[in-house]
Each structure stands twice: as C-alpha cells, then as structure tokens.
Amino acid sequence: MRGVYKAFGENTVLRGIDLDVHRHQVVVLIGASGSGKSTLLKTANLLEQIDDGQIFLQGEDISDPRVDVDKTRARIGVVFQQFNLFPHLTVLDNVTLANRKVHKMPKDQAEQIATDLLARIGLGDKLKDYPDRLSGGQQQRVAIVRAIASKPELLLLDEITSALDPQLVGEVLDLVTELKADGSTMVMATHEMSFARKAADLVVFLKGGVLVEQGPPEQVFGDPQHPETREFLARVH
Ligand code: ADP
Numbered sequence: 472m473r474g475v476y477k478a479f480g481e482n483t484v485l486r487g488i489d490l491d492v493h494r495h496q497v498v499v500l501i502g503a504s505g506s507g508k509s510t511l512l513k514t515a516n517l518l519e520q521i522d523d524g525q526i527f528l529q530g531e532d533i534s535d536p537r538v539d540v541d542k543t544r545a546r547i548g549v550v551f552q553q554f555n556l557f558p559h560l561t562v563l564d565n566v567t568l569a570n571r572k573v574h575k576m577p578k579d580q581a582e583q584i585a586t587d588l589l590a591r592i593g594l595g596d597k598l599k600d601y602p603d604r605l606s607g608g609q610q611q612r613v614a615i616v617r618a619i620a621s622k623p624e625l626l627l628l629d630e631i632t633s634a635l636d637p638q639l640v641g642e643v644l645d646l647v648t649e650l651k652a653d654g655s656t657m658v659m660a661t662h663e664m665s666f667a668r669k670a671a672d673l674v675v676f677l678k679g680g681v682l683v684e685q686g687p688p689e690q691v692f693g694d695p696q697h698p699e700t701r702e703f704l705a706r707v708h
C-alpha cells in the first residue's frame with residue numbers, strides 16, 4: 472500500500488497508509504476498535520474503494536479503477552469475524568464453491584482438494600453436514616479452509632476469533648500457525664496479542680487511521696518506539 476486514503480463522508484479512516492507485505496509473511500494489524508483495521512483489509516480486497524494512493528498485488532496496481540475486480544478478488548482469500556459459511560450448503564459444497572464457480576474447476580478435482588483440506592483439519596467426517604451442525608471453532612476453520620482452497624496469493628483475516636467462545640479460539644489460531652508454516656502470506660487483524668507476538672513477522676499498530684508504528688513483534692511489544700503504541704499496549708495487556 473502506498474499513501475492509501477479512505478474516507479466515509481467526513482470521516483477519514485485511513486490516512487496515508489504505507490505498508491509492505493512480503494510473500495510468506497504474516498502481518499498482524501493491532502489497534503483499538505475504530506482505528507481502521509477492517510477498512511484497511513477491505514480496501515486490499517477491493518470491497519472498499521480508496522480515495523487516494525495505490526495498492527499493489529505482485530506489482531500490479533489493483534486500485535486502478537480499470538482493474539478486473541472479480542479476477543483480483545479471486546486471488547485473495549478473506550475470512551471475517553462472523554462465520555461466513557453459506558448455511559444452505561454442506562461443508563463440502565462451501566469449500567468447493569469458489570473453485571467450481573470462479574475457477575471453473577471440474578467437480579471431482581474441487582472435491583478432492585476440499586476433502587483433503589477438511590481431513591487435514593480433522594473435519595473429514597463432516598463433509599455432508601450443514602454449517603449449523605458445527606461448533607463456532609469448526610465453522611471458522613471451515614471458513615479458513617474455504618478461503619485457501621483456491622490457493623490465493625494473499626489471505627486476509629479480520630478478527631477471526633472475536634466471535635468465538637474462549638475455549639475455541641486456540642484451534643482456529645493453531646490453523647493459522649499451520650498456514651504460516653506452509654508459507655501462506657497473511658494479513659490479520661486481531662486482538663490476540665500473545666498470538667501476534669508468537670506468529671507475526673511484522674506487527675502494525677494503527678490509531679485513527681494512521682500507521683503509527685510497525686516492526687517485528689519483539690520490537691513493537693517489547694520496546695515500542697511511539698508513546699501511542701505504549702499507551703495502547705498498556706491498556707490491552
Ligand atoms: P476497526 O476494524 O479497527 O475497528 P473499522 O475499519 O471498522 O475499524 O472502522 C474505522 C472507522 O470507519 C470507524 O470510525 C467506522 O465507524 C468507520 N466505518 C467503517 N466502515 C464504514 C462504512 N461502511 N460506512 C461508514 N463508516 C464506516
């Protein structure tokens with residue numbers, strides 16, 4: 472991102488964001504509610520148009536209005552806080568949907584990929600179940616698997632554990648850790664500071680739409696350079 476600005480009416484919520492996300496990196500966004508984390512992720516997925524600046528994906532300016540939005544979105548996986556599964560589709564159909572409809576993959580191949588991924592997260596026996604039969608943690612893991620089934624170049628995760636009962640948070644974060652080990656490139660907004668400290672390659676602190684501070688977790692958590700970062704961390708710890 473280069474000089475990204477975004478306003479909703481009079482409310483400017485991203486103020487000149489410069490951010491580099493390198494391949495295979497996990498970048499964690501922290502900041503108070505309303506600081507712009509979700510908006511940043513939405514602009515990266517072209518769910519919100521930016522007012523100024525540029526967003527590049529592998530060198531291509533995807534914020535250019537002439538860009539093919541659907542094609543670009545197909546290169547980026549997204550998981551939100553609320554479970555995003557389609558309630559009327561089985562677990563298997565949820566996970567195969569994008570590959571079949573967007574990527575025009577043959578059914579067999581899409582189902583093979585989905586079955587393998589679901590087995591890997593221990594849900595191989597839930598293929599024919601509907602989402603409401605699953606726990607929140609299981610649903611959110613299916614949502615993650617659905618997002619990665621088409622091998623996106625980038626995965627955006629927006630407070631994916633915030634709606635979960637505390638005892639279910641761990642299994643979802645463990646899956647994120649596995650994806651990191653696989654080399655996935657992720658940008659993640661979270662309030663799970665201990666997870667951010669462990670898993671992030673880069674921690675980014677936002678306040679009022681300004682990127683106040685960024686650095687490796689040891690630095691941002693251990694020796695924050697900016698008084699606003701210190702103040703925020705003192706409050707959440
Ligand atoms: P965070 O995810 O860090 O809590 P958000 O990006 O959701 O922050 O919100 C940043 C600011 O943008 C807030 O002031 C919020 O009210 C505002 N905002 C977010 N989405 C919209 C929208 N669709 N319309 C108007 N204002 C919005």
Ligand code: MG
Nearest residue numbers: 508509510630
């Ligand atoms: Mg948010």
